[in-house]
Amino acid sequence: MKKVSKNNPIPLHYQIKEILQEMIENEVLKPGQSIPTEREICEIQGVSRMTVNKAIMSLVNEGLIYREQGKGTFVSIPKVNREISRLKGFTEQMEENGLISKTKILSYKIINATKQCKFELKMPENEDKIFEIKRLRFSDEQPVAIETACLPYFLYNGMTRDMIEDKPLYGIFREIYGYHPYKATQSIEPTMLSEYESKLLNQENGALALIFRQTTYMENETPIELTKAIYRSDKYKYQITLK
Incomplete structure (x- = not known):
């Protein structure tokens, strides 16, 4: 996973969203596959849980990923x-x-x-x-x-x-x-x-x-x-x- 740049004027949550989206588009993360947990992304990127959650919810709202209660967050099947x-x-x-x-x-x-x-x-x-x-x-x-x-x-x-x-x-x-x-x-x-x-x-x-x-x-x-x-x-x- 690419790292965010804290010197970049683009908000951190948006950078994380774009990193995950690129991984999905390049099929590093494939349809039906679980994405890294919020905790794992926090550790990799050195950011807060709130920042990661904001990025993930943005992808959920676009339909690129979906959440299942108690199971995790997964890459959506293409629409x-x-x-x-x-x-x-x-x-x-x-x-x-x-x-x-x-x-x-x-x-x-x-x-x-x-x-x-x-x-x-x-x-x-x-x-x-x-x-x-x-x-x-x-x-x-x-x-x-x-x-x-x-x-x-x-x-x-x-x-x-x-x-x-x-x-x-x-x-x-x-x-x-x-x-x-x-x-x-x-x-x-x-x-x-x-x-x-x-x-x-x-x-x-x-x-x-x-x-x-x-x-x-x-x-x-x-x-x-x-x-x-x-x-x-x-x-x-x-x-x-x-x-």
Whole structure:
């Protein structure tokens, strides 16, 4: 481990953070591997416990490392990268990152659409029913997202829970209904997890997360899906391609 310079104007905690980050990026410290303890870093760097703790918490907040009560502090598995320039379903995203995905249906019901939902889905005036499907999405056995999909009832005649069990919705759209997702509008914003959401995602209450809201369209501009997905920020990041 490199040593901090006490003559450097950069704060000591920030120097330690950069030293650890460099070790992670160079795979001196590998994903899943424990990092040196706070006491060990204090001894190596000749700094206070508070200084080291500040550096470590900064890395935890960035998702580069994580803590397990009574076990230690470990290097995080690299976050799943979501490319915003292409329209892809969750399963396809996981496969492209070499990960195994799994889905658990939390609820499946037919409900009355809200005014906002009807507007977003451009539903006819005489249609007011939607399928509301809540699912917990897993990546390599770890829960990473809570997704709520709203589908216009009149577009998905005969859809049942069994039809979508362990199957990607985009596959159902194409293979059963002949709907081919062509484009989507999406917004992304930060949020804090509620107690219920925290339990589902194995996070602390109030942990930071990302909300993705998306409306998916066919080529003829017909909306076929409205979704809200809450992703763990320690497991997920997004990438935007600009041209």
